[in-house]
Structures are given as C-alpha cells and as structure tokens.
Amino acid sequence: MQPMRHIFCVLTGLAALWGAAGSAGTTKGILMELNAADLVGEACRVTFVVTNQTDTPVDKAIYETVLFSEKGSVLMLTLFDFGALPTGVPRVRQFQVSDTSCSRIGMVLINGANTCTVAGDQNEICGSGLGTSSRIDIELKG
Known part of the structure; x- marks a missing residue:
C-alpha cells in the first residue's frame, strides 16, 4: 500500500506543476519570440513571432x-x-540587418517601446508585461 501512496504523491505534484506551467502561458502582455535568423546575401534576416495577449x-x-x-x-x-x-x-515579422552575419549576433535586447499606439494615442501596453523567448542560439531579452 505504501508504494501507491508515493505514486499518488508524485502524480499530485506533477499535476500541480503542469497547472502552474499552463497558467504561465496565459500571462497578459506582448509575447515576443525570436524564431529564426538566416543569412540572406550580406544580411542577417531575423524572424520574430509576436502575440498580443492583452485585451x-x-x-x-x-x-x-x-x-x-x-x-x-x-x-x-x-x-x-x-x-x-x-x-x-500571432504575427510573424522579419527584419533585415544589413552587412551583418547572423553568426556575429549573440543577443538581441528589446530596449523598450519607441512607439506604441492604441486607438490613436500613445500607450504603455507594449512595454509593460513584455515577455521574450528564443528558439535559436541567439538570446532575446526584454
């Protein structure tokens, strides 16, 4: 009977972790992922996937x-x-970084929102709650 109690405790703990991980994905904010970086001629083309999780x-x-x-x-x-x-x-956005090899880039920092317009007015929504991640070797921070 003792092994069943341990299995139950482990499963309960895993369920709690799964729930916490699932709720982390529902964070309100702008989620930005660096998805790819490809050399195109003499330029590095960086690809982002951005999702506005706000209302x-x-x-x-x-x-x-x-x-x-x-x-x-x-x-x-x-x-x-x-x-x-x-x-x-989700929206995919690509940018060409001229005269730069992708292998030279170690990190991309989103330093802040220069412009963030909502209903015609400047807004703070683009910077507050910005979440960043990267699927590639280049780190993305915000």
Missing part, C-alpha cells in the same frame, strides 16, 4: 532594439517596426 489591440508597435555580439559588445542600435498587433493572433 487591447495595438495599432502600431515600434521597438528600440539593440544587437550584441557574442562577446557582449553593441553591434547596432535600431528600430524594428512590428506594425499592428491584434489581440490573440
């Missing part, structure tokens, strides 16, 4: 973005225009 559609989102080398030095400070971000619908 408010964003008309225009432009983020100040910093690209760092693998050694940590700043390669470039630029603006990436993510355009409109409707609620709950």
Whole structure:
C-alpha cells in the first residue's frame, strides 16, 4: 500500500506543476519570440513571432532594439517596426540587418517601446508585461 501512496504523491505534484506551467502561458502582455535568423546575401534576416495577449489591440508597435555580439559588445542600435498587433493572433515579422552575419549576433535586447499606439494615442501596453523567448542560439531579452 505504501508504494501507491508515493505514486499518488508524485502524480499530485506533477499535476500541480503542469497547472502552474499552463497558467504561465496565459500571462497578459506582448509575447515576443525570436524564431529564426538566416543569412540572406550580406544580411542577417531575423524572424520574430509576436502575440498580443492583452485585451487591447495595438495599432502600431515600434521597438528600440539593440544587437550584441557574442562577446557582449553593441553591434547596432535600431528600430524594428512590428506594425499592428491584434489581440490573440500571432504575427510573424522579419527584419533585415544589413552587412551583418547572423553568426556575429549573440543577443538581441528589446530596449523598450519607441512607439506604441492604441486607438490613436500613445500607450504603455507594449512595454509593460513584455515577455521574450528564443528558439535559436541567439538570446532575446526584454
């Protein structure tokens, strides 16, 4: 009977962890994933998947973005225009980083929202609750 109690405790613990992990995905905010980085000619094309998890559609989102080398030095400070971000619908955005090999980029930092327009007015929604992740070797921070 003792082994059954241990199995029950383990399963209960796993269920609790599963529930916590599931609720983490429902965070309200803008979720940004660095999905790919491909060399196209002399440029690195970076691909993002962005999902607006808020209840408010964003008309225009432009983020100040910093690209760092693998050694940590700043390669470039630029603006990436993510355009409109409707609620709950993933959007894929690609940006060409001229004269830069993808292998030179070690980290991408979203330094903040340069422009965030909701219903024609500037809004803080693009920066508050920004969640970042990366599917590739290049780290994405926000």
